[in-house]
Amino acid sequence: MRKYLALALFVAANAFPCLAQNSQTLRTCNEKAKTQPEMNACASAELARVEAQMDDVYNTLLSKTESQPEALAKIKAAQKAWLVYRDAYIAAMYPAKNKQTEYGSMYPMKVNMLRAKLTQKQVAALKELLRKSTD
Numbered sequence: 001m002r003k004y005l006a007l008a009l010f011v012a013a014n015a016f017p018c019l020a021q022n023s024q025t026l027r028t029c030n031e032k033a034k035t036q037p038e039m040n041a042c043a044s045a046e047l048a049r050v051e052a053q054m055d056d057v058y059n060t061l062l063s064k065t066e067s068q069p070e071a072l073a074k075i076k077a078a079q080k081a082w083l084v085y086r087d088a089y090i091a092a093m094y095p096a097k098n099k100q101t102e103y104g105s106m107y108p109m110k111v112n113m114l115r116a117k118l119t120q121k122q123v124a125a126l127k128e129l130l131r132k133s134t135d
Contacts, residue, residue, distance in 0.1 A: 023046060043116070053123055064130065
């Protein structure tokens with residue numbers, strides 16, 4: 001039984017990006033949410049939190065490499081390319097023209113949680129660049 005529960009949780013976390021997020025802020029918000037609009041608001045707040053974190057790391061990275069024009073240009077190009085990739089990936093995941101009709105009232109929550117998940121991965125990548133820039 002325990003093995004099946006673990007498998008079910010693993011599948012659910014990978015099938016639904018919103019379940020893969022672990023921030024305490026998101027968990028607290030979702031515990032209080034009673035309606036889909038409230039859950040959508042929680043996902044939006046989580047996305048804003050993660051994007052602010054990414055902006056902080058990115059700006060720190062830019063300031064650390066400002067004396068290296070070639071590195072700075074490459075970092076900016078990589079971030080710009082990542083933003084294009086992120087948006088294209090989300091568009092591929094949700095390709096319908098009328099998204100609300102096709103994906104329902106959960107669409108805003110799903111897309112914001114996917115965007116947050118992708119952004120968390122980019123935060124990790126930027127932190128790796130930051131570590132490398134201080135070596």
